[in-house]
Amino acid sequence: MKLTFNTFLAAASLSLVAACATAATDEVVITEIPVDALPPSVPQAIAVERDGFTIEEVLRKVRDGRTYYDVEGELADGSELEFDILMGADGSAEIVEIQRDLEWEDIPTEVRDAALVASDGELPVRIIESVQTDGSVIYELFAEGQPADPAYEVRVHAGEVETLSERWIH
Incomplete structure (x- = not known):
């Protein structure tokens, strides 16, 4: 089968639309x-x-x-x-x-302290607060140049603050 430029262009366009x-x-x-x-x-x-x-x-x-x-x-x-x-x-x-989404100033002091330890003092560029059904709150903290996944997460539950070693399931 001969592939013409128009056929190639049409296929590429469809692939681009599907990818979007x-x-x-x-x-x-x-x-x-x-x-x-x-x-x-x-x-x-x-x-x-x-x-x-x-x-x-x-x-x-x-x-x-x-x-x-x-x-x-x-x-x-x-x-x-x-x-x-x-x-x-x-x-x-x-x-x-x-x-x-929250600003740095809007997260609890204990979470800021844990975040600074986890990031070696680097401030996150984005913070998402996620309230969970079990009553815990997960703070997803994103580093510069890494917009897809949080660089680290801090969980607050029953008064305890912990930096998570694995990504929270939801």
């Missing part, structure tokens, strides 16, 4: 989906947790055989949140994390 819509990294398949394509249990679970939340963007993530929806949006007061929602085999939706 879906990205796979480290065995995670991420797909942006329209808000109206969410399973009904997802917005219902969010409404129970935070009434008045407006959904603005949704990513569907499949990782290790589990399906998650990362649902970003705003509360009525304009504050931004992200809900990480795990889908059950029966179609049920379970909120596993509620995330928001």
Whole structure:
């Protein structure tokens, strides 16, 4: 079969469009989906947790055989949140994390102290606070030039602060 320039160009364009819509990294398949394509249990679970939340963007993530929806949006007061929602085999939706970005000054002193030790004194360029269903709070701290994964994480649970040696599961 002879490959013409137009055939090559068309195939390359389709590949580019597919890559923009879906990205796979480290065995995670991420797909942006329209808000109206969410399973009904997802917005219902969010409404129970935070009434008045407006959904603005949704990513569907499949990782290790589990399906998650990362649902970003705003509360009525304009504050931004992200809900990480795990889908059950029966179609049920379970909120596993509620995330928001914070500034360095807004995180607890004990977390700042642990972060400075873990980073050899380097301040993070981004901080995400993730409230977990078990009552713990995970602070994901990102280093300069490493936007995809946190450089380190600090967990606060039952008054104890610990720097995690492995990435938190959700």
